[in-house]
Amino acid sequence: MTQYVLRRLLIAIPSLLGISVILFTVLALAPGDPFEELATNPAVPPDVRAALRASLGLDDPVHVRYFNWLFAMLRGDWGYSFVSRIDVDDLILQRLPTTLIVIGSSQILALMIALPVGVYAATRPYSIFDQIANTLAFIGFSLPTFFTGILFILFFSIYLDWLPFVYRSDIPGSGLPWFWEHVKQSIMPIAVLGLFQGAAWTRFVRSAVLDVIRLDYVTTARAKGLAERVITIKHVMRNALIPVVTLVALSMPAVFGGAIVTEQIFRVPGIGSLLITAILANDTPVIMAVTFVVSILVILFNLLADVLYGWLDPRISYR
């Protein structure tokens, strides 16, 4: 098992390098000088500007610049936000926990919807329940997150006036009421993300279970006289979950995309809304750093899924 995890870790490194090359290429191909504002200042004479460029390494060959950039990124030296006037790594560390909490809870919600509904639908294929669940799942993942968010705001905030639609990090008070306020304002962002993912996964869980349920070992378990519930939970689910784990890992990029949108709709102060604000304010260091952090997180989750995969399916562990 340790060997397997180590192997996976080694496989993750080329992916990380690949992503960093893509990011750097995009940045290097981009027209315009990232230091244009400094360099076009008329108070700075041309030779000083040239010296400044040389000292910043802007005239170095591309591969030298790439490695300089990569090592700076890996050291956590991500630069200085032009707008917020603080170091980018501090800024991101402030925002990251909120995003992770929202994403984490929404994924749990999505699994809590997808697993029971998908399994139940697959054990009764083409029943009324299955057809309704299937149609609802289709509707669920055809509703873009930004439209669900607006519908939720219209219904729960404006029509019913139950939930606040602006996320506040400075809620006064303490104890239970404070906690309750936080829960209330988190419900809509989490539900928007969770329902979308849940709908997409429900269909996948259903077809994964359908693939497993007709295998011979399930018939054997049934012939042994095991209760249907035991067969489904202990025999079918465990094998059906293996492809689902892969799917969950593969949909992490989409989840982060959805998080950016939901954070923007509900004004959740996470890294997604930080990214949008930075783009609107032309704050290049922040934009680069957020993209880099999200890429690393995606790879990290893929790694986690691989490890989980090895644990769920001992057959592949020692390959």
Place this chain on the structure above:
Amino acid sequence: MAGSTLASPTASAGAPARKPVSPGLEAWRRFRKHRLAVASAVVLSVVVLAVLFGPLFWTVAIDEIDFSATLEGPSWAHPFGTDDLGQDLLARMLYGGRISLAVGFAAMAVAVFVGILVGAVAGISRGSVDAALMWLTDLFLSLPQLPLLLLIIYLFRDTLREWVGPEMGVFILIVLVIGSFGWMPVARLVRAQFFSLREKEFVEAARALGASTPRLVIRHILPNALGPVIVAGTIDVAAAIIAESTLSFLGLGFPPDIPTWGRLLFDARDHLDFAPHWALFPGGAIFLTVLTINFVGDGLRDALDPRRVL
């Protein structure tokens, strides 16, 4: 009980005792059995026709400002209501729909083209080329698309705008970028199809007759691999429409004076309490289009891909 259940209700519909029909007719027969898919195809055609020909009949200008009719709900004069400048929402949605659908189909074409290219090359060549291309595919699958999309558009928007004008520049950029993030499923599908098809007898026969590798790929293998690709392409259209709307909704897609559906939602967001219709109509249009495309894709899957590869 469920021992012989297939993953799809119409998968076993190919009844053997019939007189032989052409593959196209057979596919159509299977597609027809998926009632929701047929209904969706009808609704989708209505949307496409309305967007294409609607502006010929509904001739209100999209930028006609009328301060005597701001934020009005639906009425006979303005069936979908008006926005905060009194501009007619139906006219704006018909215009924006053209762009949203054009982006969807163009990005799908890019994605399918790249996907077939990568998948076919990987599928026909073995060893290191295949491994390298699949590593690239997996790498692209684990890229965070939306942040990168935003980053690329942020960095390249102004240059392209200078080259080919604001509308065309952003259109080309968005289509290329969305397309280049959508080819991976197609590539994997094509590769998987190639792996099984290249060992089939008819390919062997063609090779024995002296067909070159490009001819084998283009004339013999590819046509047989197209079924799942068409299904994946359909889903790609829906994904591209959502991606474009998301960009516009974040205020980072087309310029503000081009009312794509996502942009209309972005503008409507600050007036939700007074003018919910402003958000509901374009949002509903996106939802309806994406939903019907997804259902059509599901029907096509039943019709063209009964073996359900992948």
